[in-house]
Amino acid sequence: MIVSITPLLNINNENEGAVVAIDDITSRIVLEREINRNERLAALGQLSAGIAHEVRNPLTAIRGFTQLLPTRYDDPSFRDKFVNIMMNETERLKKIVDELLTFARPGQPNITKNKLNTTIERLLLLIKNTAIKQNVEITDSISSGIEFYYDENQIEQALINIMLNAIQAMPDGGKLKVTALINEENLIEIDVEDTGKGMSDDEKKNLFNPFFTTKDHGTGLGMSITHKIIEEHNGSIRVESHLGKGTLIRILLPYKKQL
Secondary structure, eight states: OOOEEEEEOOOSSSSSEEEEEEOHHHHHHHHHHHHHHHHHHHHHHHHHHHHHHHHHHHHHHHHHHHHHHHHHTTTTTHHHHHHHHHHHHHHHHHHHHHHHHHOOOOOOOOEEEEEEEHHHHHHHHHHHHHHHHHEEEEEEEOTTTOOOEEEEEHHHHHHHHHHHHHHTTTTTTTEEEEOOOOOOTTEEEEEEEEEEEEOOOOOOOOTSSTTTEEEOOOOOOOHHHHHHHHHHOOOOEEEEEEEETTTEEEEEOOOOOOO
16 A cells, blocks of 8 residues: 655644545556566567577587488598587587576676776777778777776676677778766766667667677677676666667766775
8 A cells, every 4th residue: 555644734834634645556566566477478488589599500500410420421521521510509509508697697796996997998909900800990088097896807798798799880890989987977987889880779679688689690698798797787778879870888887986
């Protein structure tokens, strides 16, 4: 129940009593629980379908070559091809399982004091060659002296996922801008902005859903893991994107100077 009490005042602003309203919200609570349950079941269904889709492809390849092995075993070229296929597909399955485990439980953050500009500058060096190959120009504006507590490995993983996605969204080249500062709300604000193809409303809506991907070769777990990592750091992610005009992904993190 919801109970509200309002003072009853006369024309002289004197208290003459109170009005008590009691609202039975049992049916609303039951409905909300049912909606939440249905949403969880729908999310579980999507997750299961995604897992099945990603696992089926390598299993199909493994099954097909295994069926041919008894009849083609004496062919050295087939055996070499068989071994390569088995290694590639089992590695692909391992990657799916590893990413799924990371998504399910990314691990308790190992919170230590780090310099954000050092973290980001190291990441920019890592993606430099990839950007050059894609004809992507990288610019950055990172405030120095932003030192606070976070799990450096996890934040690096989250940012590298976003940056690589941004580069891949510019197959014909473009510009990638990375900005980091402390905003007016005293939050760490990290922006990754590209001039790529942008996203539709449906793509934005599903961006952080497990196994959602627009790539030919991707598990669709990278951005889900990124979202989970930022949540583990009590932060949030905002997405602004328009088709043909690029995408801006903004990470907001609490500015923890001390534990």
